[in-house]
């Protein structure tokens with residue numbers, strides 16, 4: 001089974017390079033031709049076999065695809081919260097190097113914290129788990145990535161993240177506990193650029209993902225509707241089947257992706273067709289999904305577009 005998985009993953013590398021890193025969105029200014037992309041995917045794959053990591057190279061390539069699509073002129077760093085032994089850090093540092101950005105890594109370097117009350121994903125026996133010493137992480141990144149792009153900020157998120165100042169084009173938050181996620185989103189969200197990305201690893205835990213859909217949370221801390229999370233429950237598609245929930249992991253059913261959202265996304269559940277009296281909360285921000293417009297504005301816009309297209313095709 002393990003050997004089969006290895007073969008499958010190896011053979012899928014060119015497909016991943018072509019489909020995830022192909023297309024016009026990847027900025028040409030980063031100078032990555034097809035070979036460069038294939039080399040990058042291979043290196044990411046290889047690194048995850050050498051340096052310990054809790055996430056897959058597919059997840060890393062998926063993040064690369066989004067970060068490489070951000071033009072260089074958009075100022076901002078890449079952030080990783082929760083690095084464990086640094087396997088993912090090494091791969092993120094490769095992306096940082098290509099895009100000439102800094103990678104800032106936040107971690108306690110003491111493993112998971114003591115559980116906070118009410119945190120459904122925290123356990124007393126988890127305290128100290130996933131501990132990676134700072135030197136160990138540095139060594140892994142120096143060996144498999146680009147250490148010169150990295151800055152390490154040690155401490156509990158509740159103490160280190162409030163001091164964060166730099167604009168962020170992308171943040172990868174893999175922190176296990178709900179309370180840790182809360183701190184990361186609370187302190188990093190204001191720094192995300194207009195279309196900055198936030199990725200998480202625990203996308204298969206629906207109650208964990210709920211933060212991204214909680215009207216209450218987003219109204220309380222940011223006075224805005226929730227952004228939602230693409231891939232909640234199953235991860236964004238990276239070419240592998242995942243029929244979760246996580247009861248067993250077979251080679252073709254392992255979750256291998258990330259969940260993601262963006263600063264300008266809009267994920268409010270404002271579809272209220274039964275006249276229950278609930279009113280969708282209008283959002284005048286510059287949000288990305290079509291639901292950012294009220295239905296009465298949106299439907300005529302769609303119809304207009306269809307009519308324009310029919311006219312252009314001479315079918316009117």
Ligand SMILES: C[S@@+](CC[C@H](N)C(=O)[O-])C[C@H]1O[C@@H](n2cnc3c(N)ncnc32)[C@H](O)[C@@H]1O
Pocket residue numbers: 052053054055081082083084085086087088106107108109110111112113129130131132155156157158174175176177179180
């Ligand atoms: C599952 S590991 C991260 C795995 C890593 N992203 C990877 O791909 O290999 C979780 C990390 O989050 C860190 N962490 C969790 N909660 C934290 C907190 N409140 N403050 C600082 N670090 C925290 C832990 O020290 C640990 O390194």
